Amino acid sequence: MSKEYTVTYSSDNVYENWVYDAYWQFLIMPFENESQEILDIDFKNSLHTINEFSVNGYGFKTIRVQSKKKFKNVTFEGRFKVLKSEIKEPPIPSRAEILKSYEEINSLTFKVNFQRFLKTTGLTTLPIGNKPLFKFDNITSIIENLHSLNNWVYQHLHYLTGVTDISSTLEKVLSQQSGVCQDFAHVFCALARYNGIPARYVSGYLNHESGYVGDSQMHAWAEAFVPDFGWLGFDPTNNIIENSNHIKVSHGKDYNDCSPLKGVVHSQGNHKTNHSVVVKNHQQQIQQ
Template identity: 70%
Template sequence: MSKEYTVTYRSENVYEEWVDDAYWQFLILPLENSTQELVEKDFSNSIHAINQYSINGFGFNSIKVHPKKRFKEISFEATFKVLKLESEEIKEFSKTEIKKSIEEINTLEFKINFERFLKSTRLTLLPKLETPLFQFNTNTSLLENLKLLNNWIHGFLKYNAGVTDITTTLDKVLSQKSGVCQDFAHLFCSVCRKNGIPARYVSGYLNHENGYLGDSQMHAWTEAYLPNYGWLGFDPTNNILANANHIKVSHGKDYNDCSPLKGVVYSHGNHKTGHSVVVKSNQQQIQQ
């Protein structure tokens, strides 16, 4: 079974003075992998500047825009049609597999292979604490520990828009016990890495039709690597595993690797910027 979605992304920018030059890079294209297919894509801007499609430094599709004429207003609109497959049921692990998985993540080879997603960054660095925030249970599977971590973060942090921004570090998030989806994801990654489990920050879109919490623009969740399974998605904001309602765009060490929009604008005076994302399910289910 699969679901088809239409994702509409809009960005509007108004400048007080003329913009003489500008560069933008959008990281908003849904990824194509074993669980999702990009059926259609369309991206346009109001001043008809050329859109350049390319691969960014992390291997994800991006769109670069460099207008050749001055402007005071510019808007961008993207429409994507995405086919999402239902996630496969996760198998139960035997006691032997549990033991082997724990042994594997402690090997030097494993640590070298996953070094990028085992190291802390400025946004995923835990402050020094007298006692661990979350204690892993070595008598149960890594999967069960991660489910418990997902649940713990969901209960520990309160979803509260406006109390953090894209530069907020975990010390502030932990002190106020609140934040938005990117803060939930950063905390999940941090605790995983602290316990030797590779974890990566994921940026994408979320279907809110089932009442899920998340930003009205891009949503953030995580993926952790489990020996004998691979990368598995966790959404601590909603205390669920990533499923057919999650449309992945990119992943990285933290938000900075996955920022949906980066740019440089040469202008003076004030400006106003607005973004919106709408995800609509075209059909409840499509029979394969």
């Protein structure tokens, strides 16, 4: 079964003084993979400047806009139609398969191949001097340990807006035991990597119809690599695995690789920016 969505991303920017030169890069387009099919893409700006499409270092499409004519107000709107299918979860392995998986993740070849998503970053560094917060049980399969880790993060952090920002460290998040979806994803990635499992930060959209918690704009979750299966998404904010309510945009080592908007604006004075995201489920259940 699949769900068809229309995601509408809007940004309205008002500047106190004239802007004479500006450049923006948007990382907001849904990614196309085995569980997501992009049916339609439309992106426009009020300056009627040509949109340039490119691919970043992780292989995700970005939209670039550059304007050299002066303005005080600019709006952007992206409308994306997506067909999202359910994601299969790997079966619980046998004892022999469990042993083989741990041998694999401890091998030098594995660590070299997945080095990018095993290294810590400024946003995924665990506090120094603390006892291991979550340690895998090698008697149990990797997939079961990842489910337990997902639950651990969900139980130990409280979803609370306004207490962290995009630069908050894990020391702050863990000491106050609260944050938003970005912080939940960073903690999951840090602890998965600590236990030898490659993990990557994921940015995307969430359908809130089922009562899921998450930012009304861009949601964040994580993906962990499961031997003999591949990458599987975990949403510790809601204690679930990625499903047909999650629409992936990009992944990276942490938030900095997945920031939805980067730009340079040449102007003086104050400015106000309002972002909004609307995820509409067409409730068309399409038989695969």
